[in-house]
Amino acid sequence: MKREKIREWMILSLTIIFSVFFLAGIAKAKMKAPSSRYMGGPAELVTAPNGAIVNKEVLENLPKVLWTEGPEIENPVEGVYVLGGYLISACIVLEAKDSLIVFDTGDTKKDGENLLKAIRTFSKKPIKAIVYGHSHYVFGADVLAEGNKDVMVFGHPGLNDIVLKNMASGGAPAYFPEISPYLTARALQQFNYFLPDKGPDAWYSPTNLSIAEMAFLPVNRPIEDGKILDVLGIKMQFFTKYGTDDKVHTTVWLPERKICIQNALWSTPPNMYSIRGDLFRDAREWAKLVKIVRDLEPETLIGYGHRPIVGKEKIKKTLNAYLDGIAFTLDQTLRHILGGYGPEDLRHMIKMPEYLEEDPHNFQSYGELSFQAPAIYYYAVGWYDGDAARIFRPSPKEEAERIVKLVGGREKVLKEAQAAYDKKEYAWAAQLVNYIHKLDPQDKEARLFKAKVVRMLAYLSTGANARSHLLTLALALEGKIVVPRLVPPRPENIAAGPEATVDYFRVRIDPKKSGKTDKVIRLEFTDGKKPVVGLHVRRAVTEFLPAPDEHYKPADVTIALTGEAWAKIFLSKATLKELVNSGEIKVTQGSVDEASQLIDLFDRYKPHKAVVVAPHLHD
8 A cells, every 4th residue: 555655646746747847848938939920930931033032921922912923904804904013003994985994093104104005005095084093193194194185084072182282292191291201201111112123132012112203183073972973984983981091082883884993902901000101091991991892792893902803702702801800900909908008019919810811812911910000009099108117218329328238238239139130039139239220320230230130020021011111221221222311392393382381391490590580581472373471480480471461570571482493492402592693582671691591590401311211301
């Protein structure tokens, strides 16, 4: 009996010991499990046909829903042509009895020329109508019209104002149009502008953006939500109430053919936050548009951002999966906010369920889910995450100084960053080397190491947005490219409506230079663009005066000029005195010296080139 009890005790003890080690092993494995592919998680890199090194998942999934091998013309049903791969978005052509209707026209005049050439490969009919699906791709229209002054241009009632405002401010949509030039520069980074066409760092998808001449035709047939029209013999119903990546969308329904032309479905989950910066995109509005499209029960679904889909049931299944992906992202973000989690927690906590990822339109090939939840948090709650210890923070430089000292100095930080890199913990390596880079942006060793790290993050990313930003930074750190902080508006756009940029000029006042100044500048435009506007420099701030003659303080100086001359001042192409000497400007009240001194209180517009993009106007 004693011997049996000892035996039972030994078996029990060994069982407990093995169980403890087994559970400890599981706990250790769980503790060390990488949070993502950016921290050592599994991922496979492959080479695309153009030599670009990309995540294998991108090559496997993207061709299912998008044109990745160059321009392609699809003809999903009779009389409908989808021109994919020519632009970031697709151009759609609908054949009428004796003419063509074109939906979206490209980003530039050159895009319009390329599209027209492609269209002429399958039809010689004249283009008599253009429909703008949204405000982003409207700049090739005049080319497609081929000189036809009677071409009908359909679009959202607010589209013209949005487009002209963006053109005047710099191009990229911005909540504060004054910073549009900054966001335009970031848009170039997002859309592969600085990346090569071939090689490991080449862009893969979507196509690259360019800066070039525009050929915009304003909407001359504004349409209201629900309106039914006969357009060149084709019955169309228009929906304009809800949008996705801008507020002036138009969805078109052809009830007689059960065809829907829309921008509700993309080839990727909704980019509710674009890392270049943009207006807030409300997931609820996006979902409402998807529901409208789904409930029309289309048999052919044509989109600006995905390959056409044919088949009622297939379309319904796709739209439901897409709708559920939107709902999951929003609802789980709100759920975790209620649970007390902050934006950085949300970035890592919310993962798309596998069953939703099975639909290729939910594959994160543009933005990534980790970008969306924090953006929703910031919009809904703001920057404060609820941890009172984070209300007052050291400056980024102070933090870097103290972290580097705490770790043991520059060499030790670089050594730890290299160790993280060797373990494929690239996100951690990037954060460590950033402390060194923050202290000395010209530290060559740190710059080159940072470039190496962000390049690996780019290769691993499935999202094209992140890939392009990361590779652009890598090339800039290595001195292979230069990246402008700002992309200014075109001079002709400023000249066409100078009053807007006179308003934007106010944010460039230098408080140190302005001191105790209290002066009113009256700008009298002589070319009929705007009779009179003004600026009241009131010490550290400047007030825009849409009607300076009605202002409580009379003008101290009056400057008579054209919109073209104002563009030169706004873009710092010439000084006020130079323009006076050339006869382009006249100072009709006050002295030239006084007027010049007042204009010189504002920052010179110098979108200087630097490897670290920052919103500075001055040296």
